[in-house]
Amino acid sequence: MFYDKPECLKPIRTDVLTLTPWLAPIVWNGVFNRDILNAQFHQMDVRVGLTAFAIKKYVMFLPKFIESAEKFFMVGHKVNYYIFTDRVKEVSNFTLAEGRRVVTLEVPAYERWQDVTMRRMEMIRDYSMNRFTNEVDYLVCVDVDMVFLDDVGVEILSNVFGTLHPGFFGALRKEFTYERRPQSTAYIAFDAGDFYYAGGNFGGVIEEVIKLTNFCHNAMLEDKQKNVEALWHDESYLNKYFLFYKPTKILSPEYIWNNYYGSPAAVQKKRFLGIEKDYNVVRFRRAISKP
Ligand code: 4GW
Numbered sequence: 001m002f003y004d005k006p007e008c009l010k011p012i013r014t015d016v017l018t019l020t021p022w023l024a025p026i027v028w029n030g031v032f033n034r035d036i037l038n039a040q041f042h043q044m045d046v047r048v049g050l051t052a053f054a055i056k057k058y059v060m061f062l063p064k065f066i067e068s069a070e071k072f073f074m075v076g077h078k079v080n081y082y083i084f085t086d087r088v089k090e091v092s093n094f095t096l097a098e099g100r101r102v103v104t105l106e107v108p109a110y111e112r113w114q115d116v117t118m119r120r121m122e123m124i125r126d127y128s129m130n131r132f133t134n135e136v137d138y139l140v141c142v143d144v145d146m147v148f149l150d151d152v153g154v155e156i157l158s159n160v161f162g163t164l165h166p167g168f169f170g171a172l173r174k175e176f177t178y179e180r181r182p183q184s185t186a187y188i189a190f191d192a193g194d195f196y197y198a199g200g201n202f203g204g205v206i207e208e209v210i211k212l213t214n215f216c217h218n219a220m221l222e223d224k225q226k227n228v229e230a231l232w233h234d235e236s237y238l239n240k241y242f243l244f245y246k247p248t249k250i251l252s253p254e255y256i257w258n259n260y261y262g263s264p265a266a267v268q269k270k271r272f273l274g275i276e277k278d279y280n281v282v283r284f285r286r287a288i289s290k291p
């Protein structure tokens with residue numbers, strides 16, 4: 001394999017932080033060589049699981065999600081798509097590349113949408129312990145209302161990783177939308193916190209994903225007992241977890257972009273993009289106001 005040697009005196013990116021104070025890489029476009037990484041991960045014959053929940057009307061996002069993942073997600077590697085849904089019959093058949101398959105997992109649909117998103121932690125934990133641990137090496141847990149527009153490959157894999165939320169990577173600590181009420185288990189004080197992580201893209205080796213999801217689920221149950229619900233649901237508990245169990249790799253907002261936040265220069269690629277939702281169709285619990 002031929003490639004230019006790394007230059008110690010010439011950093012590739014000088015506009016963004018590429019290493020945390022605890023020496024975890026922050027993955028921005030340009031800082032890695034995909035060919036070197038692919039060779040490493042092929043050597044270990046890596047198996048990757050991609051989890052996505054398509055509960056109730058969110059099944060409508062599946063075709064674009066999976067078709068775009070076939071083009072851009074872990075191309076050339078073994079991939080299991082784990083689709084959690086209450087509408088098994090509405091999961092269509094997909095044409096997949098060799099070594100890739102869709103596994104449909106039937107799960108209950110909680111009535112409140114807050115529970116739909118929060119209970120993902122419990123279900124990922126349980127299926128990780130009972131099934132994923134036997135089938136894949138890494139798990140990537142993402143939102144389904146998304147489309148892959150560019151490569152998302154093995155550069156994201158690490159013991160445990162999180163993703164910088166597109167709305168807050170340039171923000172001050174006090175601007176992070178952490179849970180600020182001390183009575184919640186997700187509470188983070190104004191003088192604490194490293195980054196604001198997005199709820200829609202995290203992962204790692206199965207053992208670490210079990211620890212993370214177990215923490216978040218238990219924290220949520222504890223709050224429920226006290227009749228508290230964290231401001232941003234599972235995302236708030238995830239941020240609390242990463243404060244004490246720091247991620248070993250952090251993905252730049254390229255990996256969970258949303259055009260609501262425009263096109264800042266630091267974000268050279270929009271690899272995984274949120275789909276603009278018609279809230280009248282998708283957010284079916286919200287009353288549709290008629291003029
Ligand atoms: C309001 O009516 C809803 S429904 C808010 C979330 C809902 C929902 C979310 C749902 O009905 N079915 C579902 O499968 N989900 C899953 O939770 C889906 O995987 C989705 O990507 C994830 C997080 O919800 P979201 O994408 O709507 O959250 P945001 O707007 O923060 O990306």
Ligand code: MN
Pocket residue numbers: 143144145200274
């Ligand atoms: Mn989403």
